[in-house]
Amino acid sequence: MVRDDEQVDSMEIDEKKQQQLEAPTAVPEGFNTDYLRVYYGKLFPYGDFFKWLCYGNDGKHPGCDQSYVGRREFSFTLENDIYLRFQSFDSATELESSIKEKCPFKIDIGPVYSVDPSKRHAYAQSGNNVFVPVERELIFDIDISDYDDVRYCCSGADVCLDCWPLMTIAIKILNTSLRDDFGFSHILWVYSGRRGVHCWVCDSRARKLSNEQRAAIADYFRVYKGGENALKKVSLAGPVLHPFLAQSYMDVLKTFFEDRLLLSQQLFSSEERCQKILDLILMKGLRRCVEEIVFSYTYPRLDMEVSKHMNHLLKAPFCIHPKTGRVCVPIDPSNCDDFDPAAVPTLSQLLGELNATGFQSDSDNSLERTSLGKSISFFRTSFLHPLLKACKEELESAYNAKLQQSKNSLNW
Numbered sequence: 001m002v003r004d005d006e007q008v009d010s011m012e013i014d015e016k017k018q019q020q021l022e023a024p025t026a027v028p029e030g031f032n033t034d035y036l037r038v039y040y041g042k043l044f045p046y047g048d049f050f051k052w053l054c055y056g057n058d059g060k061h062p063g064c065d066q067s068y069v070g071r072r073e074f075s076f077t078l079e080n081d082i083y084l085r086f087q088s089f090d091s092a093t094e095l096e097s098s099i100k101e102k103c104p105f106k107i108d109i110g111p112v113y114s115v116d117p118s119k120r121h122a123y124a125q126s127g128n129n130v131f132v133p134v135e136r137e138l139i140f141d142i143d144i145s146d147y148d149d150v151r152y153c154c155s156g157a158d159v160c161l162d163c164w165p166l167m168t169i170a171i172k173i174l175n176t177s178l179r180d181d182f183g184f185s186h187i188l189w190v191y192s193g194r195r196g197v198h199c200w201v202c203d204s205r206a207r208k209l210s211n212e213q214r215a216a217i218a219d220y221f222r223v224y225k226g227g228e229n230a231l232k233k234v235s236l237a238g239p240v241l242h243p244f245l246a247q248s249y250m251d252v253l254k255t256f257f258e259d260r261l262l263l264s265q266q267l268f269s270s271e272e273r274c275q276k277i278l279d280l281i282l283m284k285g286l287r288r289c290v291e292e293i294v295f296s297y298t299y300p301r302l303d304m305e306v307s308k309h310m311n312h313l314l315k316a317p318f319c320i321h322p323k324t325g326r327v328c329v330p331i332d333p334s335n336c337d338d339f340d341p342a343a344v345p346t347l348s349q350l351l352g353e354l355n356a357t358g359f360q361s362d363s364d365n366s367l368e369r370t371s372l373g374k375s376i377s378f379f380r381t382s383f384l385h386p387l388l389k390a391c392k393e394e395l396e397s398a399y400n401a402k403l404q405q406s407k408n409s410l411n412w
């Protein structure tokens, strides 16, 4: 499903020709600066995107921290792998004009620093080293290529509808636990554009976690202890399963393993594959072995380093993946079974849709007329609006508490 341009087989080329004949507005598949310019010019949702990262600090309320969003690092990767780290923007307009001018192949989001990252050298010269990350969403990065030892349909960056459900399972397990066990509610899931998913936990409590606290949360989810040579990658310790693991097993993993994975990956179809499962049993004895096999094959495998450190960069939602041309669209965790990476709009598809509507002059509506429209409106209504409402409430109560405090101290 995901492959480089040169591997497109002749049947597909015929199909493409056919499409082009039928639809005069079709745009050839591809990823290049010209396409990106149109995307950044007409479709990228600057307003919603920037609003998200302001976390309510862009309003008129006296409790707003006007410097907040300008201390956030953006990193652009330009054509030819030129990296522009430590970019910062005070307004959506500034961000928009910089993206349009530089036309980045990739946009990454870093932490909020103690000072404006673009002016960090000036602060360094002042003698006191005050340039440190102070806030960052709790993030998770899950990549299908980390499951190569348990999927037989694809390997590396390739993914198909037989192995993609492993990502769906990861979303379900993490999303449930982040909500139920940790009490987070503003969680954004994003398709990475090719072979995995990203998770952004945006509650203010999550953004303020220290590196140590992040590491502890990442460890909480860590069951899979990969490594090339470790034969047994999952080891469930203790006399009973941790309630979170027990629930994951009963609610999600067991059924998925028995009803889907066994068949889709044909886990017993060869001696070698059977042996792999037998090895897991022989090393432990029968106790717990069924659970351990299921966990080995299905449990989410996180890129731990991404979650542990505040200053890790993560690709921004609504970027385009250069290899697939697909948009990094949000995924609805409550309908993640329906998410099909092959159905995610590509850059050329979107340009074709723009062409079809004739590039009408009112650029504000360009978005709604394309298949990106429903991703943006999902982002807005399911994630952004509830988030901003919570931010506003927190901002007001923090401000009122501060007022009360200063009143109290005056009374002394």
Ligand SMILES: [Zn+2]
Pocket: 151, 153, 154, 158, 159, 160, 161, 162, 163, 164
């Ligand atoms: Zn596959």
